[in-house]
Amino acid sequence: MDQDIEHGFFDANLSPDAFHMWAEHFYQCRQDFSVQEFSPIPFFLLCRAIELEIKSRFLKQQRQKQVKAKFGHDLMAAYDALGSSERILDPQETQILTAANNIYKQKRFEYFDPEDALLGYSRYPDLTALDSVAQKLIGGAT
Numbered sequence: 190m191d192q193d194i195e196h197g198f199f200d201a202n203l204s205p206d207a208f209h210m211w212a213e214h215f216y217q218c219r220q221d222f223s224v225q226e227f228s229p230i231p232f233f234l235l236c237r238a239i240e241l242e243i244k245s246r247f248l249k250q251q252r253q254k255q256v257k258a259k260f261g262h263d264l265m266a267a268y269d270a271l272g273s274s275e276r277i278l279d280p281q282e283t284q285i286l287t288a289a290n291n292i293y294k295q296k297r298f299e300y301f302d303p304e305d306a307l308l309g310y311s312r313y314p315d316l317t318a319l320d321s322v323a324q325k326l327i328g329g330a331t
Contacts, residue, residue: 204253208245212238212327219320231316233298235323236264236289242327243267246275264290282322288314289322 215238219231240262247256247267260267265287268276278286292298292312297305305312 204248205245208241208248209327212241212245215241216323216327219323227310229298229310229313232289232292232313232319235316235319236293236298238323239264239286239289239326240267240293242323243271246271262294262296264293277325278322282318282325285314285318285322288312289319 215234219234219238222228222231222234224230243264244256244260244267247260247270251259260270268278268283268286292305
């Protein structure tokens, strides 16, 4: 569903702003989330924030259906398709995003994966580093 509003002389594409705002909201939810035991929820919240932020940039020129069809939930495909001035992550940060993406795009932050549990979640990226990546992308929005 595209969120363009046309009324008389008024024509506004609200999707980029809404996606950016929701990216900030998901990021804030991660900051507010606190449990003592391990949880995949903070990883999911950060990845969803990153996804929405990156997609907000494409929505300035494309419709939601196009962006969804092109990228799905693949963070790296979307990040790699950004213009060079918007690809602001250094190689180590890109590696963190790649590790998170390998789990996120398979919905393994959303659904229990016994293999991840048996491996002690060792394939998960460092949460603090992923948080920094999200913060950099959301704060670096143009």
